[in-house]
Amino acid sequence: MPTIAIDAMGGDHAPGEIVRGVARASLKTDIECLLVGDERRIQEILETVPYNPEHISIVDCRDAIGMDEDPHEAVKNRRDASLLVAARAVAEGRADAMISAGNTAACVLTCARYFRLLKGIRRAALAGVYPRHTEYTGQDPLALLLDVGATIRCESEELVQFALMGSAYARRISKVPSPRVALLNMGVEGTKGGETLVAAYRRLRRMPALNFVGNVEGNDVARGRADVIVCEGLLGSVVLKLVEGIADVFTDVASAAARRRLSWRIGLALLARGIERLRRLTDYTQYGGAPILGFENVFIKCHGRSNARAVANAVKVAAKAVRDRVPAEIAEAVAALR
Amino acid sequence: MSPLRIHRAQRPALAPVICRWDLDKTYLRSDFDSLRQLLRTAFERAEDKVDVPGVAALIKAIKKAAERHGRAALVYFISASPPQIGKAIREKLALDGIPYDGIVFKDQLAQLKRGKLRNLREHVGFKLVELLRGRLDAPADARELLFGDDWESDSLIYSLYADVLAGRLAVDRLVPILRRIGVDARLVDQVVALAARVAGPDAVDRIFINLERRTPPATFRLFGPRVVPTFNYFQTAVVLGADGHLDVEDVAAVGRTLVERSGYTARGLENSLGDLVRRAAVSLNIAERMGAELRAAGVLSAEARARSRWRRMRDAFRRLRRRRKARRTPAGPPTRAAVDYAAILDRLRPPGRESPIEGRPA
Numbered sequence: 001m002p003t004i005a006i007d008a009m010g011g012d013h014a015p016g017e018i019v020r021g022v023a024r025a026s027l028k029t030d031i032e033c034l035l036v037g038d039e040r041r042i043q044e045i046l047e048t049v050p051y052n053p054e055h056i057s058i059v060d061c062r063d064a065i066g067m068d069e070d071p072h073e074a075v076k077n078r079r080d081a082s083l084l085v086a087a088r089a090v091a092e093g094r095a096d097a098m099i100s101a102g103n104t105a106a107c108v109l110t111c112a113r114y115f116r117l118l119k120g121i122r123r124a125a126l127a128g129v130y131p132r133h134t135e136y137t138g139q140d141p142l143a144l145l146l147d148v149g150a151t152i153r154c155e156s157e158e159l160v161q162f163a164l165m166g167s168a169y170a171r172r173i174s175k176v177p178s179p180r181v182a183l184l185n186m187g188v189e190g191t192k193g194g195e196t197l198v199a200a201y202r203r204l205r206r207m208p209a210l211n212f213v214g215n216v217e218g219n220d221v222a223r224g225r226a227d228v229i230v231c232e233g234l235l236g237s238v239v240l241k242l243v244e245g246i247a248d249v250f251t252d253v254a255s256a257a258a259r260r261r262l263s264w265r266i267g268l269a270l271l272a273r274g275i276e277r278l279r280r281l282t283d284y285t286q287y288g289g290a291p292i293l294g295f296e297n298v299f300i301k302c303h304g305r306s307n308a309r310a311v312a313n314a315v316k317v318a319a320k321a322v323r324d325r326v327p328a329e330i331a332e333a334v335a336a337l338r
Numbered sequence: 339m340s341p342l343r344i345h346r347a348q349r350p351a352l353a354p355v356i357c358r359w360d361l362d363k364t365y366l367r368s369d370f371d372s373l374r375q376l377l378r379t380a381f382e383r384a385e386d387k388v389d390v391p392g393v394a395a396l397i398k399a400i401k402k403a404a405e406r407h408g409r410a411a412l413v414y415f416i417s418a419s420p421p422q423i424g425k426a427i428r429e430k431l432a433l434d435g436i437p438y439d440g441i442v443f444k445d446q447l448a449q450l451k452r453g454k455l456r457n458l459r460e461h462v463g464f465k466l467v468e469l470l471r472g473r474l475d476a477p478a479d480a481r482e483l484l485f486g487d488d489w490e491s492d493s494l495i496y497s498l499y500a501d502v503l504a505g506r507l508a509v510d511r512l513v514p515i516l517r518r519i520g521v522d523a524r525l526v527d528q529v530v531a532l533a534a535r536v537a538g539p540d541a542v543d544r545i546f547i548n549l550e551r552r553t554p555p556a557t558f559r560l561f562g563p564r565v566v567p568t569f570n571y572f573q574t575a576v577v578l579g580a581d582g583h584l585d586v587e588d589v590a591a592v593g594r595t596l597v598e599r600s601g602y603t604a605r606g607l608e609n610s611l612g613d614l615v616r617r618a619a620v621s622l623n624i625a626e627r628m629g630a631e632l633r634a635a636g637v638l639s640a641e642a643r644a645r646s647r648w649r650r651m652r653d654a655f656r657r658l659r660r661r662r663k664a665r666r667t668p669a670g671p672p673t674r675a676a677v678d679y680a681a682i683l684d685r686l687r688p689p690g691r692e693s694p695i696e697g698r699p700a
Contacts, residue, residue, distance in 0.1 A: 027552060032605065043616040050552035053569050053613035054606035 001030045002322040004315050005086040005095035008037030009064030010102020012305050015041055018101060021311020023051035028312070031055060031319045034095050036086040038062050061085045064102075067304060071105035075113060083107065087114040090297050097298035097318040099289060101306040107299065108150045108292060115295035118327060120334040124294030125162045126150040126233070126301065127169065128240040135224035140174045144228045145184075145221070148240045150292065151233035156199035159183065159230055163204055163212070164333040165293040166228035172324040173317065174227070178211045182226035184235060185215040200230075209336060288314030296327050353479045354410035355583065357400055358469065361417035361427065363487040363550045365393050384429030390548065391600035392571030392592050394434040399575065399588035400483075401437060406585070412476070415441040416468050418461040418490075442468045462495050463516065463525030469499045470532035478538065483583065484545045485574075488553040493545060493565050494519075494686075497677050500542035500564065502533045506676045509533065515679050543581060546574050555617060560682045566619050572596055573610050573619075579628060580620040586631040593637040604639035611638070 006022055008015045019042050022033045032055055035042050039060035046056070063081040065074040078084065083102050089095045091114040100107050108126060117124060125147035132143045144166050151158070163181045170179035183201055185193040190201040192215065204212040216226055221239060231239070254275070257264040268275070288310050289302035298321040302314045362368035367388040397413055404411030413436070417427070421443035431438055444464050473482075484499070486492025498515070501507040507515075509530050516526045547558060547567045555567045568574045575592040578584040596602035608629075615625045632638045 039616065047556040047617065048554050050554055052552065053573075053610050054602070055609065057609050057612055058616065 001032055002096040002319045003032040003034055003094070004318045004322075005034045005036055005059075005089045005098040006311070006315065007083045007086045007098065007100035007102055008035045008042055009082040010100040010107075011302065012067065012101075013307065014064070014101065016045055017307045018311050019045040020049050020308035021306070022056065022315065023049045024308055024312040025315040026052040026055040029055075029316060029319070031315055032057070033315060034059060034086070034089060036061060036089065037064065037082045059085060059089065065106050067103050069103060069106070071103055071109050074103070075106055075109040083110050084114070087111070087299075090299075091115060096322045097300070099300040099302055099311070099314045099318050101289075101302035101304055101311065101314075104149060104301060104304075107301050111292050111295050111297075111299050115297045115299070117294055118296055118331045118334065120331070120337075121161055121165075121294045123154070123158050123161075124150050124292055125165060126292050127166060127290050128236065129290050130222075130240060130243055132222050133224050139224055140170075140176060140227065142174065143224075143226065144170055144174075145236050145240060146228070146230060146293065147233040148236035148290070149233050153234065154196070154232045156196050156203060159196070159200040159232070160203050160207075160337070161294070161334060162230045163210060163228065164337060165330050166230060167210055168329040168333045169291060169293060169321075169326055170227050172326050172329055173320060176227050179227035180211050180213045180225070181228045181230065182213050182216040182220070184221070184229050184231035184239070185217065187217065188215045190215065207337070209333070288312070288317045291317075291321065291326070293326075293330065298322055298326060353481055354412060354477055355400070355404055356412045356414065356472075356476055356480045356482045357397070358414045358416060358472065358482065358484050359397075360486040360490075360492055361415050362419060363390075363489045364485055364492070364548050365389055365415065366427075366430070382426060384426045384433055387426065387430045389430070389434060390550070390571065391602070392575075392596045394436055395592045395595035396571045396575055396578075397436055399584055399591050400578070403584045403588045412440075412480075413438040414472060416465060416472075417442065418444045418464060421445060440472070442472075460520055460522065462491055462498075462519050463521035463529065465495045466499060466502075466516075466521075467525055467528045467532065469495070470502065470529065470536050473503060473536045473541075474532070480541065482542045483578070484542060485548070486545070487548040487550045488557075488567070489551060491519075491686075493547050493558055493561050494679075494682060496542070496545040497561050497565060498679070500540075500545065501677060502529075503536055503538065503542060504540035505537040506540075507533075511679075515683065518683055543583075544577065546577070548574075560678060560685065562677055563618075568619075569613070570596065570602070570610060572602070572607050573614055576611060576614055576625070576628065577619055580624045586628055587635075589628065590632055590635040590637045593632060594635075597637070604637065607632075608638045 006018060008018045011018060015037055019035065022035055023046060025031060026033055027050060034057050036059045039058050042058055061080050061082050063078055065071070065078060065081045065083050074081065075084065083100055083106060086095070086098045086100065087110045090098045104126070108124070111124060126149050127144050127146035128148035129142050129144060131141055134141055146162050146166050147154070167179050167181050170176050181204070183197060183204065185197050187193070190205070191198060201215060204210060213226055216229060218239070220226070221229060222243065254268060258268050289300040289306070292299040292301055298318055300314045300318045300321070302310055306314070359365055367390055401411045401413070415438060424441070424443055427441070444461070484496040486496055498507065498512070502512065512533065513526060513530065516529060521529070542564065545561070545565045547565060549555070549567050549569050552569075553567070558565050558567045566577050568577070572593045575584055575589040579586060579589040593607050596607065597604060611625055611629055614620050615622055629638060633640060
């Protein structure tokens with residue numbers, strides 16, 4: 001069973017929800033969990049919930065990087081922060097993968113500091129998992145968008161590598177035999193979007209090993225046309241936050257409407273089952289976290305607001321990525337490209 | 339000198355040790371969550387009954403260690419199951435090679451005849467009476483180890499028993515507690531009569547609760563350090579080792595059985611040991627010494643040994659400093675403070691509710 005290092009102190013609800021999530025995972029799986037953080041606080045939380053001690057060990061460290069801290073300074077100077085200690089455990093072979101719900105930029109920088117990039121990979125990518133409309137029965141309700149923040153601007157070569165990484169991840173984790181890959185652009189024509197995107201489009205079209213379906217526009221992101229959407233980090237981050245923001249606004253508007261009029265409340269009650277299905281579809285806790293791809297080691301970045309369920313699922317996703325040899329799959333895909 | 343020997347030297351050399359075991363969920367992996375499972379359990383043959391991993395090895399280890407130390411170890415079982423399943427249970431114990439000195443079942447048929455249907459599920463009175471009766475027959479200087487689980491009220495029953503034996507629970511305090519639990523009036527009278535006859539020295543060393551339901555350990559804090567919730571019988575063996583009832587070789591035997599027969603891993607046992615230290619059930623010193631010997635015996639993984647000496651020293655120092663700051667209950671022989679039963683019952687059954695507590699985790 002793989003060992004997953006968990007940054008117990010990272011995230012808005014750390015360490016409580018992180019520890020509770022690990023406790024939940026320890027009861028339902030045989031995954032070895034290495035909790036990294038303040039041992040006393042972790043143990044205090046652990047003792048109040050059901051857990052299986054056979055699958056949990058703790059590495060004591062009291063320092064933690066805050067969500068609002070300067071990531072560059074923190075990663076450079078805080079060697080004993082839980083995030084860095086957990087990453088070292090992976091780099092030294094004491095764990096096979098790690099998860100964190102902490103400061104995203106610090107997570108990416110920590111990976112860059114302790115993990116080696118896969119051979120041939122120029123830059124790592126942070127992949128965002130998001131819910132989308134499905135076009136046929138059995139289609140995975142979750143799609144992958146990368147990069148969503150590990151980079152700002154990219155070259156065409158890097159976008160091509162992101163496509164390969166995303167495709168390999170979807171093949172292994174979502175079990176899609178031939179994931180449909182698309183390039184996020186301002187038009188579906190291959191000549192749009194400027195020099196970099198046009199070059200990336202041409203190169204991707206010439207790759208038979210990749211199921212490239214062409215360019216997609218913003219309105220296609222939430223549709224089921226592509227399983228993997230590739231873009232630069234700046235654009236990807238904006239898109240992902242926009243999707244989250246719309247979901248939040250929808251919830252707020254519905255709540256406000258329910259408060260204002262009885263008839264609207266009744267209407268919402270009648271729609272309750274549909275709303276619940278929608279809520280479940282957009283519930284980020286079910287997929288746990290998003291991977292940082294391109295390194296030799298697996299890193300799953302959880303949402304900052306992750307609750308116990310999200311953390312437990314992230315632990316499972318990390319273990320699955322290790323078992324299914326996702327980094328090796330990516331390395332093979334990139335090697336074939338060369 | 340081993341810390342185990344220090345503990346042993348503090349006690350009378352030849353005082354026998356009595357181990358009282360609950361059967362279902364403590365010794366046997368009985369399933370009776372539904373009526374169907376209950377019926378299946380009742381008609382199960384001995385060879386179909388499954389024991390909790392490591393329990394048979396632990397009982398044998400206790401017997402062996404006692405023999406080695408020149409003291410007698412007596413094993414008794416007490417079960418709220420009806421005597422009709424006694425034959426299958428005795429056969430199962432024989433199959434497992436468990437030497438035992440007595441077994442008591444609850445005569446459920448007699449309760450039915452008396453029309454006391456409530457007593458079918460209320461076990462506190464029955465078990466307390468049987469424990470006290472058992473004590474009357476035991477050597478006066480015998481030490482006791484009690485083993486139960488988190489399905490019923492074993493932690494409460496055993497704590498009441500221990501405090502009655504030690505004379506910490508006078509009749510005027512005991513009776514209201516039993517009434518509040520809903521113990522049958524006849525059994526309350528019997529408990530009171532027996533309590534007057536057994537009160538003497540503090541005889542119960544430890545109460546082990548097998549966390550079969552994975553009840554959070556914090557639930558048992560109100561019972562004090564005498565009650566030790568354990569997630570597996572390796573943890574139980576480690577605490578017994580720290581208390582001087584087992585030697586490291588016996589703890590190793592239990593661990594080895596779990597690895598070889600029940601799919602446990604060396605790493606899982608190592609983690610279990612770490613959990614005990616963090617819960618202050620054993621001290622860091624004892625755990626480290628025992629861990630080193632268990633690693634040498636191949637029971638724990640050698641992985642931890644590979645960590646640098648400097649890192650181990652640093653971690654140990656940090657843990658000690660943290661523990662001192664936290665002012666948690668120190669590991670070692672439990673203190674003899676009286677248990678706050680009112681608080682325990684308040685948590686099990688909020689004031690105003692008169693439903694029996696049986697069937698809820700204690």
